[in-house]
Amino acid sequence: MSNGKVTVRPAGEEDLGRLNDIYNRYVVETHFTFDIEPMTLEERQEWFTHHAGTGRYRVVVGASEGTVVGYASSSRWRQKPAYETSIETSIYVAPDAVGRGIGTRLYDELFKSLQGEDVHRAYAGIALPNQASIALHERFGFKRVAHFTEQGRKFDRFWDVGWYEKPLGSA
Ligand SMILES: CC(C)(COP(=O)(O)OP(=O)(O)OC[C@H]1O[C@@H](n2cnc3c(N)ncnc32)[C@H](O)[C@@H]1OP(=O)(O)O)[C@@H](O)C(=O)NCCC(=O)NCCS
Structure with a gap:
């Protein structure tokens, strides 16, 4: 990457190609995401329609x-309405x-x-191990509330997942 200053801003349609390339690299090379096939740009565009840029669901x-x-x-956690918060x-x-x-900036x-x-x-x-992600989430006040064993299978083996939770403002 260039050493230039990094600006953080809301995502736009024009960012989706590059955003998806970054994600897909981790899909193909790591267990960090449980997607197995790269996401197409069309799938990414559809995903983006659920992230309005205002309200709960956002992308920066x-x-x-x-x-x-x-x-x-x-993103939305689960579909059932009481999960909305x-x-x-x-x-x-x-x-x-x-x-x-x-x-950290993001x-x-x-x-x-x-x-x-x-x-x-x-x-x-x-998905464990992932020390960088654990450090980042803990820095932002997430705490591990569950350790699911062998929750996903990728690259012919099972992976544990640590579930982290962060309280937010709304009472
Ligand atoms: C996880 C990730 C988003 C963190 O972003 P980053 O820009 O690398 O992190 P930062 O430089 O802001 O550092 C954040 C914290 O992580 C720590 N950290 C960064 N890389 C680390 C590493 N390889 N091992 C251990 N700690 C690490 C930093 O020291 C810092 O901790 P601190 O706040 O206690 O000082 C990034 O490493 C990444 O994209 N990893 C691959 C994809 C991924 O795992 N995504 C998350 C899936 S759950």
Whole structure:
């Protein structure tokens, strides 16, 4: 990546190609996400229609000299209506840009943008091991509330998932 300043802002349609490339790299190479096949751009565009840019479901991107280097999102946790006040967050930084504070900037902006929204809990499922993700989530006040064993199968083996929870503003 370039060493230019990283700007964090709401995502737009034009960011989706690069955002998806970053995500798909982790799909193909790691257990960090339980997707197994790369997401198509059409699937990503459909996903984006559920992230209005206002309200509970949002996407922010970090851009360096016009290139997206990472993103964070808040999505619906589960469909049943009483779950509405819970969100699931997700965050991916380009492999050549990790460890430089970009993940921290992205979550900072995402959670700032959610202040005042009717959301009460955020959840993140971290497929283990993933020390960087654990450190980031703990930095933002997430606590591990569950350890599911062998919850997913990828690359011909089972993976445990640590479920992390963060209280948010709404009473
Ligand atoms: C997890 C991820 C988003 C963190 O973003 P990042 O820009 O690398 O993180 P930052 O530089 O902001 O650092 C955040 C914290 O993680 C720690 N950290 C970063 N990389 C680390 C590593 N490889 N091992 C241990 N800790 C690490 C930092 O020290 C920092 O901790 P601190 O707040 O206690 O100082 C990023 O590493 C990533 O995209 N990883 C691959 C995809 C992924 O795992 N996504 C999450 C799926 S649950």
